Amino acid sequence: MKRTVMAIIAGGLAVLGGLTAEAMSPLTRGPSVRLDGRLNCPYIGANGGRAYLQLSVVSSEYAPPDRQRLNVAVVLDRSGSMAAEGKIQHARAALRTLIEQLGSDDIFSLVIYDDVVDVLRPAGRVGEKETLRRLVDEIAPRGWTNLGGGMMEGYEQAERYARRGYTNRVVLLSDGLANQGITDPYELGRIAREHRHHAISLTTMGVGLEYNENLMMRLAENGGGNYYFIESARNLAAVLRNEFQRLSCVVAQNARIELTLGRGVRVVDVIGCDRHSDGDRYVIPVGDLYGGDRREFTVELEIPEGSGTTDVVRGTLVYESELADLGRPSFSAHVHYTHDLTEVDRNRDLETQAKADVAVSTRAVDQAMNALDAGRRDEAASVIATAKQALAASPAMHSVAGGALREQEVKLESYESGVRDISVDARKAKKSIQYDNYRTQKQK
Numbered sequence: 266m267k268r269t270v271m272a273i274i275a276g277g278l279a280v281l282g283g284l285t286a287e288a289m290s291p292l293t294r295g296p297s298v299r300l301d302g303r304l305n306c307p308y309i310g311a312n313g314g315r316a317y318l319q320l321s322v323v324s325s326e327y328a329p330p331d332r333q334r335l336n337v338a339v340v341l342d343r344s345g346s347m348a349a350e351g352k353i354q355h356a357r358a359a360l361r362t363l364i365e366q367l368g369s370d371d372i373f374s375l376v377i378y379d380d381v382v383d384v385l386r387p388a389g390r391v392g393e394k395e396t397l398r399r400l401v402d403e404i405a406p407r408g409w410t411n412l413g414g415g416m417m418e419g420y421e422q423a424e425r426y427a428r429r430g431y432t433n434r435v436v437l438l439s440d441g442l443a444n445q446g447i448t449d450p451y452e453l454g455r456i457a458r459e460h461r462h463h464a465i466s467l468t469t470m471g472v473g474l475e476y477n478e479n480l481m482m483r484l485a486e487n488g489g490g491n492y493y494f495i496e497s498a499r500n501l502a503a504v505l506r507n508e509f510q511r512l513s514c515v516v517a518q519n520a521r522i523e524l525t526l527g528r529g530v531r532v533v534d535v536i537g538c539d540r541h542s543d544g545d546r547y548v549i550p551v552g553d554l555y556g557g558d559r560r561e562f563t564v565e566l567e568i569p570e571g572s573g574t575t576d577v578v579r580g581t582l583v584y585e586s587e588l589a590d591l592g593r594p595s596f597s598a599h600v601h602y603t604h605d606l607t608e609v610d611r612n613r614d615l616e617t618q619a620k621a622d623v624a625v626s627t628r629a630v631d632q633a634m635n636a637l638d639a640g641r642r643d644e645a646a647s648v649i650a651t652a653k654q655a656l657a658a659s660p661a662m663h664s665v666a667g668g669a670l671r672e673q674e675v676k677l678e679s680y681e682s683g684v685r686d687i688s689v690d691a692r693k694a695k696k697s698i699q700y701d702n703y704r705t706q707k708q709k
Contacts, residue, residue, distance in 0.1 A: 296327035296516040296556060300582040300594035305618040308609045309600045313570040315533070317621035318578060318598065320549070320562040324516050327556030332513045336372040336431040338388065339363070340419035342439040344379040347406040352440055352472055355498035360401045362502045366509050367391045372431065374422035375400065378415030379408025380445045388422040412439055413447030416467075416484075417456060423465050432515045432553075433465040434490060436508065438501075440472040443480065450480050457488035464518045464585055466490040466553050468508055472498050474692045478699055479638070486539055489519065489552035494700035496693070511555050517584035517591060520551035522562070527576040527599075529569035536563045536624040537631065537706035554584065561708050563624035572602045610660065619666035622659040623673045623705070626652040630680060630702045637684060637695050646684045653677040676701065 301321040309316060339360065347353040360375070367373055374388035375397075385400050419435040427433045447453060457467050467488025469481040472495045485492035491511070493504050524547040526532065532540070532547050540549045549562055568577060581595040603609065629652035633645040656674050661667055680702075683694045 296591065297325045298517060298554060298582065298584075298591045298594055299323050300522065300580060300596055302578065302580050302596035302598050303614055303617045304577065304598050304600065305614050305621050306609055306612070307600060307614065308603050308612045309568055310606055310609060311570060311572060311602050311604050313568045316566050316568050316577070316600070317617065317624075318564040318566055319617045319620050320522060320564065320580065322520070322522070322551055322554065322558070322560040322562075322582060324554050324556060324558045327514060327516055333432050333515065334371055334430060335367065335512055336388070336423055336426040336433045337363075337367070337512070338374045338376065338419040338423040338435045340376045340378065340415045340435060340437045341404065342379075342410060342412070342415070342441065343377045343404055343406050344408055344410040344441055345406050346410075346441045346473075346475060350473070350498060352498040353404065353406045355501045356438065356472075357401050357404055359501035359505045361398055363505045363509060364391070364394055364397050364401070366506070367394075372426045373397070374419070374425075376415055376418045376422060377404055378411050378418070379406075380411050381408065382411055382414040382418050384418060384422065388425045409445045410439065410441045410443055411445035412437070412443035413453055413456075414445070416453065417447075420456070420460050420465060424460075424463070427463055427465050432512055432518065434508075434512055435460075435465060435467045435488070436470065436490075436505075437467060437481075437484070438470040438472065439476050439481065440498075441475050442477050450483060453480070454483055454487040457484050461487065461489045461519060461550070461552075466518070469493070470495055470501070470504060471696070472501065474690065474696065478696050482699070482703060489550060492700075492703060494696050496696070511553075514556040515553050516556055516558075517554040517586040520554050520582060520584035522549040522551060523547070523581050523583055524549065524564070525579045526566075527578060529571075530577055531567040533565040533567055534628070536565065536628050537703075538562055551582075551584075559708055561620060561624075563621050568600060570602075574599055574601050613660060615661040615664040616666040618659065619661035619664070619669050622656055622661065623669055626656055626673055626677060627702050627706050629655075630677070630698065633680070633684065634695055634699050634702075637691065640691075642684055642687070642691070646681050649677050649681040649684065653681070673705070676705070 303319050305317040369391050371391050373391050375386040377383050377385050416437055423433050423435050468490035469485045470493045471481045482492045576599045579597045581593055629648055633648040636645040656670050662670050680698045
């Protein structure tokens with residue numbers, strides 16, 4: 266167990282009504298996307314109650330013969346703290362690696378910030394790369410951290426080429442706290458959401474142990490990109506390569522699931538995910554979809570009392586894509602009311618139940634991390650222990666689907682041990698656990 270805990274901490278852990286796509290060769294056919302929606306309990310008591318809807322968005326493996334052109338704005342923290350532990354040197358090396366991967370017709374811009382925001386390279390075609398390499402080599406650390414100003418300038422650069430035919434991404438890297446300019450997390454999140462609607466997504470990379478992981482994770486969630494915890498700056502180049510590979514196989518941008526609820530049905534939570542209402546619909550942002558991608562979302566529903574059979578929810582996947590017409594994948598789900606509660610258990614979808622129980626446990630980990638932020642280690646450990654007990658009591662634990670529950674149970678044991686171990690830096694434990702939990706929630 267100790268080895269498991271330390272592996273997490275030391276490594277940073279850098280179908281009811283669903284449509285089913287046929288298997289296809291990515292070399293002979295274009296990409297495809299499907300949306301599935303399944304309820305954990307197709308039967309429910311006459312008095313109604315809670316149910317979990319498991320959503321799956323799956324895209325086929327796809328390697329485009331000619332990838333879509335990229336419009337990448339890198340926003341690099343060059344505040345004084347980047348001088349420590351060789352972080353600025355590793356950042357420069359990572360940027361040089363990224364530049365080598367870009368094509369001459371890709372768009373690249375580079376923004377650097379401390380308390381002052383400078384556009385080192387305005388948005389434009391990559392062209393000849395030696396000039397870019399020289400610009401990168403001149404970056405030196407200084408000053409404070411105007412993260413908000415850097416992010417806004419990155420968006421401004423990306424907007425210049427945010428048009429049809431480009432995959433648009435701002436990559437924000439920081440090792441410290443936002444302490445200049447706009448620092449309000451809600452305002453920064455609003456800015457990220459606004460640009461997401463214009464098909465410009467945001468990836469955030471937190472380096473070391475001093476940055477605000479809550480902010481960086483939330484910005485990536487609002488911005489529709491990816492979040493990375495990079496404990497050691499020496500891993501920056503590998504992470505940027507991974508991000509480039511993802512960008513190279515985007516099949517749909519700004520994807521979202523639109524849910525239309527049945528009469529009296531209410532959304533209680535979309536676990537670990539933003540959502541908002543839009544008239545009579547609920548919208549769940551998905552972000553950019555890549556070839557061979559799979560996203561899972563767990564929606565907690567309150568179903569009213571009733572009789573017979575009732576439609577619970579209909580869902581449609583909406584997106585923007587330059588590659589092909591992927592259609593509008595959709596699903597519908599309904600429940601049968603019963604006075605025989607044993608019928609509820611007999612018809613329970615145990616695979617969906619297992620996924621829902623894992624998702625509920627990740628929500629408990631989020632709550633534990635809030636307690637850890639406030640310095641309440643014992644409370645954080647207790648919340649995780651309770652979540653572990655709930656997993657053990659799952660109706661799916663001893664089914665074929667129980668493997669996922671047991672895997673999550675092992676993770677929770679590791680998290681609990683890491684939280685209780687006072688010899689481990691609380692910042693390190695928290696960032697590692699929160700990042701691993703984020704990856705579980707996002708299937709990344």
